[in-house]
Amino acid sequence: xxxxxxxxxxxxxxxxxxxxxxxxxxxxxxxxxxxxxxxxxxxxxxxxxxxxxxxxxxxxxxxxxxxxxxxxxxxxxxxxxxxxxxxxxxxxxxxxxxxxxxxxxxxxxxxxxxxxxxxxxxxxxxxxxxxxxxxxxxxxxxxxxxxxxxxxxxxxxxxxxxxxxxxxxxxxxxxxxxxxxxxxxxxxxxxxxxxxxxxxxxxxxxxxxxxxxxxxxxxxxxxxxxxxxxxxxxxxxxxxxxxxxxxxxxxxxxxxxxxxxxxxxxxxxxxxxxxxxxxxxxxxxxxxxxxxxxxxxxxxxxxxxxxxxxxxxxxxxxxxxxxxxxxxxxxxxxxxxxxxxxxxxxxxxxxxxxxxxxxxxxxxxxxxxxxxxxxxxxxxxxxxxxxxxxxxxxxxxxxxxxxxxxxxxxx
Ligand code: UD1
Ligand code: UDP
Numbered sequence: 001x002x003x004x005x006x007x008x009x010x011x012x013x014x015x016x017x018x019x020x021x022x023x024x025x026x027x028x029x030x031x032x033x034x035x036x037x038x039x040x041x042x043x044x045x046x047x048x049x050x051x052x053x054x055x056x057x058x059x060x061x062x063x064x065x066x067x068x069x070x071x072x073x074x075x076x077x078x079x080x081x082x083x084x085x086x087x088x089x090x091x092x093x094x095x096x097x098x099x100x101x102x103x104x105x106x107x108x109x110x111x112x113x114x115x116x117x118x119x120x121x122x123x124x125x126x127x128x129x130x131x132x133x134x135x136x137x138x139x140x141x142x143x144x145x146x147x148x149x150x151x152x153x154x155x156x157x158x159x160x161x162x163x164x165x166x167x168x169x170x171x172x173x174x175x176x177x178x179x180x181x182x183x184x185x186x187x188x189x190x191x192x193x194x195x196x197x198x199x200x201x202x203x204x205x206x207x208x209x210x211x212x213x214x215x216x217x218x219x220x221x222x223x224x225x226x227x228x229x230x231x232x233x234x235x236x237x238x239x240x241x242x243x244x245x246x247x248x249x250x251x252x253x254x255x256x257x258x259x260x261x262x263x264x265x266x267x268x269x270x271x272x273x274x275x276x277x278x279x280x281x282x283x284x285x286x287x288x289x290x291x292x293x294x295x296x297x298x299x300x301x302x303x304x305x306x307x308x309x310x311x312x313x314x315x316x317x318x319x320x321x322x323x324x325x326x327x328x329x330x331x332x333x334x335x336x337x338x339x340x341x342x343x344x345x346x347x348x349x350x351x352x353x354x355x356x357x358x359x360x361x362x363x364x365x366x367x368x369x370x371x372x373x374x375x376x377x378x379x380x381x382x383x384x385x386x387x388x389x390x391x392x393x394x395x396x397x398x399x400x401x402x403x404x405x406x407x408x409x410x411x
Contacts, residue, residue: 002373004034005092007366008085008110012042012064012078012102015289017050018270019097019121022179022359024056030363032372036091040064040078040102045244046267053184053270060085068246071134074101082109092370095362096142097121097176098288099135107145116369117142120176120362122149123156124288124309131307132288133213148369150362152176152353153312173361174354177292182356184270185278192275194239196263202237203281205229205333209252209304210243211286218324219251222284222304225329230261232330233337238262239276282336284329291319298349302332316350 009024011017017039027035039047039058044065051058062081064074078101086094086109094110096103097120107117119142126136140163143149149165151157152175160170197204209222226238242252242264256262268276274293277283283294286304294301295313302322313319322332336343 001032002375004030004032005370005373006036006090007033007370008036008038008089008091008094008115010038010040010082010094010096010102010106011047011051012040012106013100014043014046014050014267015287016097016100016102017047017054017056018180018289019176020095021050021054021056022176022183023095023120023362025054025183026359026363027366030367032367033092033363033370036060036089038062038082038085038106040082040106042069042074042078042100042102043244049267050270054180060089071101075105078102078105079109082106083112086110086113086115091115092373093118093366095120095366096146099124099132099139099142101134101138104138104142107142111145116147117145118148118150118362118366119143119146120150121152121156122146122170123151123153123158123160125159126307126309128307131213131305132211132309136309148365150358150365152358155312171361171365174356174358175292176354176358176362177289178296178351178354179356179359180270181274181293181296184274188271188275188278190275192269192271193279194263194265194268194272194276196237196265197239197276197279199237202235202261203233204276204279205236205238205282205284206276206280207238207240207283208243208285208287208290209240210245210248211305214286214304214324215245215247216251218304219248220255221324221326222329223252223255225326225333226256226262226284227259228326228330229333230259232334234261236261236281239280240264241266241268241273243267282333284333286324292353294318295350295353298347300336300343300346302329304329310353312352313350316352317345317348318350320346 009020011020024035027033037058038060040062064077093116095118096106110117149160149170150173157170157172280299283299283301291310291313295318301319303319304324306323322328
């Protein structure tokens, strides 16, 4: 057999790192394929934090993050650096995940190099071009660029068919976040629980909020609601890992920093976050991934948005859309505090987002679609070997050389 062919797996932000981690691990076990882990570092610290949690090393780091980055400059930096990687690196396919700038521009750069693109978590739609912003348009554009669409649910697959994506190119796999969750939950112990979440005789409310469309007034409204609820219910303890975006910190810290039952903290490691989520009585969040994880674990979520591209979780009863209006949030939490029946209904949980085998299905499809390379002697003449990528990454990005045999996974 010839050398294993490289599949570039792109991640730039925290949720992408969580959701590609299981795919990277499966690719590392493949007989015919190997992962090349490309981090744009759109989130410099948080992507590293998550990959560390999964024991994954980055092969090529584009180092694009700037404080308070805007979308157009970020897009230009990712495009220029990603284009250069694909110009010099012989990858057989590119995988992007979700709907971030890194994912959209990664798919575009691959297309410019005529490299086939696989889209993990394809087919999510809110049907509102400005919410989530810019994610709704990003994922639609990736949908035009991708060759293989890995839909997490049958609902997502149906949306792709409605947009005339060929049936043969759609694969319903489940969401890889459930694989990530299973992998990590097996390793989480109570020691991972942040100290602030250990308070006895308290109901833990886990809060996250970061969406661009919620920055400013809406996020401050959420903070006011949290404060009001902490005053109203003495047995509620709020744990709020604050996203490093300075615009989020500006909205949250001045309003919530000084309350004994509101703990603001740095972003948690994935194991710590899952430990807190398992313990949480209630979740208030505008995050996409947290909606899926909470549905899998049966933890009720009041979604701080006016729409969701994850209606499966609403149907399952775990998610309720409440937006960011202070009065509405206080009213909904009050309802759950005073009606055990209403609360119970939200704790059932569901496997609607996956069974933990999504990465395996994705890698099987890739193994079938990507032709094996020619035996080693021919490959040497016809194509650049993976080792030349190592020198590229070292020379141009300062990243550690790639290790094709293990494919970026530390074991
Ligand atoms: C990005 C994604 C969004 C995703 C979210 C997950 C885009 C346009 N947005 O939004 O889809 O839901 O990530 O969290 O792709 N920062 C740091 N360190 C980090 C991470 C961020 O300092 O590790 C700060 C920087 O100042 C950066 C700012 O946060 O400029 C915003 O980061 P950015 O990726 O542009 O936007 P997010 O709102 O995080
Ligand atoms: N997460 C984490 N630590 C935290 C907050 C979130 O590990 O302090 C994880 C969470 O479990 C989920 C992912 O980050 O898997 C969601 O990321 P985020 O909310 O930033 O992005 P979104 O899913 O909204 O795109």
